[in-house]
Amino acid sequence: MFSHRIVSTVVLSLGLVPLLADAASAETWVVGEDGNMTIQATIDAALADAGVDDTILVPPGVYDETVVVMYGASSQESLKIRRQGKKGTVTIQGTGGAALRLNGVHDVSVENLTLQSASAADGIPALLVDGSSSDVRIENVLGVAGDDVGATIDGNSTVGVTMTDCDFSGMVFVGFQIEGVGHVLRKCVADACGLNGFLMTDESLLCTLEKCRSDAGGLSGGTFSGVCTVNGSGHRLTKVKVSNGGDDGFLVLGQGHVLEKCEATGSADAGFLVDEAQAMLMNCSATGNAVGFSGGGLGTSLTGGNYDDNTSHGISIVDGGVEIRGVSASGNGGDGALVDAAVFGMKILDSTFKKNDGEGLRVQGQICWVEGNVAKSGNGLVDEGTGNDGRGNKVKGEATNDF
Numbered sequence: 590m591f592s593h594r595i596v597s598t599v600v601l602s603l604g605l606v607p608l609l610a611d612a613a614s615a616e617t618w619v620v621g622e623d624g625n626m627t628i629q630a631t632i633d634a635a636l637a638d639a640g641v642d643d644t645i646l647v648p649p650g651v652y653d654e655t656v657v658v659m660y661g662a663s664s665q666e667s668l669k670i671r672r673q674g675k676k677g678t679v680t681i682q683g684t685g686g687a688a689l690r691l692n693g694v695h696d697v698s699v700e701n702l703t704l705q706s707a708s709a710a711d712g713i714p715a716l717l718v719d720g721s722s723s724d725v726r727i728e729n730v731l732g733v734a735g736d737d738v739g740a741t742i743d744g745n746s747t748v749g750v751t752m753t754d755c756d757f758s759g760m761v762f763v764g765f766q767i768e769g770v771g772h773v774l775r776k777c778v779a780d781a782c783g784l785n786g787f788l789m790t791d792e793s794l795l796c797t798l799e800k801c802r803s804d805a806g807g808l809s810g811g812t813f814s815g816v817c818t819v820n821g822s823g824h825r826l827t828k829v830k831v832s833n834g835g836d837d838g839f840l841v842l843g844q845g846h847v848l849e850k851c852e853a854t855g856s857a858d859a860g861f862l863v864d865e866a867q868a869m870l871m872n873c874s875a876t877g878n879a880v881g882f883s884g885g886g887l888g889t890s891l892t893g894g895n896y897d898d899n900t901s902h903g904i905s906i907v908d909g910g911v912e913i914r915g916v917s918a919s920g921n922g923g924d925g926a927l928v929d930a931a932v933f934g935m936k937i938l939d940s941t942f943k944k945n946d947g948e949g950l951r952v953q954g955q956i957c958w959v960e961g962n963v964a965k966s967g968n969g970l971v972d973e974g975t976g977n978d979g980r981g982n983k984v985k986g987e988a989t990n991d992f
Contacts, residue, residue, distance in 0.1 A: 615642035619673060620652075632656050632670075632681070644669040647702070649677025655685045655707065659692035659720070668694070672701035680733075683707040683715070693720030698728070705733040709761065712737050716757075718750050719743035725750045734759025739779065741766045745792040752777055764803065768792040775799045781806040786816050786831065791843065793821035802830040807857075815840025815862065819848075826851055837862040838878065848873055859883040860899070865908055870894065875903075881918070885911040885932070892916075902927045903945065909933040909954070919943045925968060928952040936960070942968050949988070952977050959992040 618635045632652055635645045649672065658668060672679045680703040681688040688704035691697055704715035715732045718725055721744065730752070732739040739757020742750050747769035756778040757764040764779025764786045773796070779786030786803025789796060798817075805816045813820075814836035817829060823845040830852045831838040838853030838860040846868040853860030853875045860875030863884035872893040875881035881896030881903045887910030896903035896918045903918030904926040912935065918925035925942035928935065932954030939961040942949025949968030952959065959979030964970050969988035970979075979992030 615644070616640070617644045617646060620645065620647045639668060642667045644671070646671060646673035647679045648673045649679055651680045651682060653682050653684055655683045655688065655690070656681055657690045657692060658694050658697060659690070666694075667696040669698045669700075670702070671699070678703055680705065683713075686711075686713050687717040688715050690717045690719070691722050691725055692717075694722045694725065696724045697722075698726040699730060700728045701730070703731045703733065706736050706738075709735050709737060712762070714738035714741040714766070716740040717743060719747060721746040721748075722750065723748040727752045727755060729754045731755065732757035732760065732764075734781075735761065737761045738766060739764045739782075742769055742772055745769055745794075747772075751775070758782065763788050766790065767796060770794045770796075772796045773799070774801055777801045778803070780804045781808065783808050785813055785818050787829075788813060788818045789820055789824060791820045793824065795823040796821070797824070798826045798829050800828045801826075802832075804832045805834045807833050807835050809835030813840055814858065816856070819843070819846055819868075822846075825849070828852075830854075831856075834858070838875070840864065841866050841868045841884075843867075847871065850874075853878060853881075859905075860896075863889050863908075875899065880905050881921070884908060885935075890914065895919075896925075897921065902947070903942075905929070906932055906935060906954075909935055911935045912938070913940055914938040916940045917942075918949075919945060921945045921947075923947045924951045925949045925964075926951070928954045928957060928974070930954060930974065932957070937962060941965070942970075944968070949984075962992075964988060964990070 620635050683706045706713050706715045715736050739760045750772045753775045758780040760782040762784045764782040767789045803816050816831040816834040818840045820842040822843050826848045828850045832854045834856040837858045838856040841863040844867045849871045851873045854877045856878040859880045860878035861882045866886045867888040870891045874895045876898045878899045880901050881899045883905045885906045885908030890912040893915045898920040900922045902923040903921040907929045909932045924947035925945040930953040934956050936958045941963050943965035948971045949964035950970045953973045956976040961981045964984045970990050970992050972991035982992045984990035
């Protein structure tokens with residue numbers, strides 16, 4: 590089989606004539622022969638011929654090969670690989686390692702492919718982006734359930750990978766594993782993964798997740814307990830939804846993270862666990878978990894949002910330096926908010942506690958400030974610690990108001 594050029598002009602290989610390759614020489618290549626839509630194992634041939642700004646179209650079918658786009662090859666710069674036509678499935682089944690590897694590339698886009706690694710028992714992802722790659726765009730790329738890992742962005746020098754509408758559900762271990770700087774995941778899905786739907790490692794920095802989701806289906810998180818585990822520094826998560834984690838919904842480690850309008854439901858442990866980290870939770874929601882929010886850390890804050898209808902406490906603070914402002918913690922099986930005896934110096938402001946089976950707010954810590962809160966429906970504001978104080982708090986009914 591061979592690769593067929595749609596455009597008949599001469600191709601200038603980037604590796605051979607880099608100075609002459611420009612937008613004017615861009616061509617489109619079709620994998621296989623004209624008119625045959627089921628040709629297999631010819632993507633590498635198209636890569637060998639393609640140059641700067643070229644497009645490779647892959648007809649629907651199954652391709653048994655490992656596709657590697659790498660630094661120094663003629664296809665290194667500004668390459669596009671996509672399905673030919675608007676319908677059908679292009680499946681690349683790796684024959685040695687990842688089905689698709691983008692190694693040290695720049696300005697490469699990949700669209701409308703399904704990827705499966707060579708073996709489901711080797712720990713190798715279906716999609717691997719590594720080698721200081723930058724400005725990579727991946728859209729509507731899917732995994733095959735049963736693979737070990739779906740997509741891995743590897744290396745702290747990999748920069749600016751954007752993944753949109755990608756689905757790596759059903760992975761044995763991890764759906765998306767992220768290292769490097771400035772990556773963006775939009776509307777990506779990782780349901781029923783054995784360990785983590787999304788794992789942002791300690792070598793990740795300033796990455797963004799928008800409108801992503803993961804339903805763990807009750808599976809456990811292993812070493813990193815979160816269905817969505819956020820490590821590293823400076824990440825922003827917006828409207829990310831996780832559910833039914835065997836352990837925690839969100840596990841937050843590291844520093845400088847922002848979670849806005851994120852939702853955690855049905856987790857066996859905490860909806861949000863901030864483990865001695867620093868994070869801002871803004872208008873987040875945790876319902877139907879064992880605990881809505883647990884943990885803390887210097888500089889962590891909960892602003893707005895609902896921590897309602899959890900089996901135990903709505904909010905459980907076990908590390909100091911936290912500020913709670915304007916939240917609802919109601920209808921929980923334990924306290925609305927519980928401040929542990931080990932906590933020193935935090936603030937609880939302008940929040941509402943009602944219909945909890947325990948107290949609305951129970952403070953067992955030291956030197957905490959409680960102001961402008963409201964407890965209703967039999968809930969009180971109870972001080973069981975030392976040196977705590979407050980003002981402007983209201984309790985409706987005969988419940989205790991120690992502040």
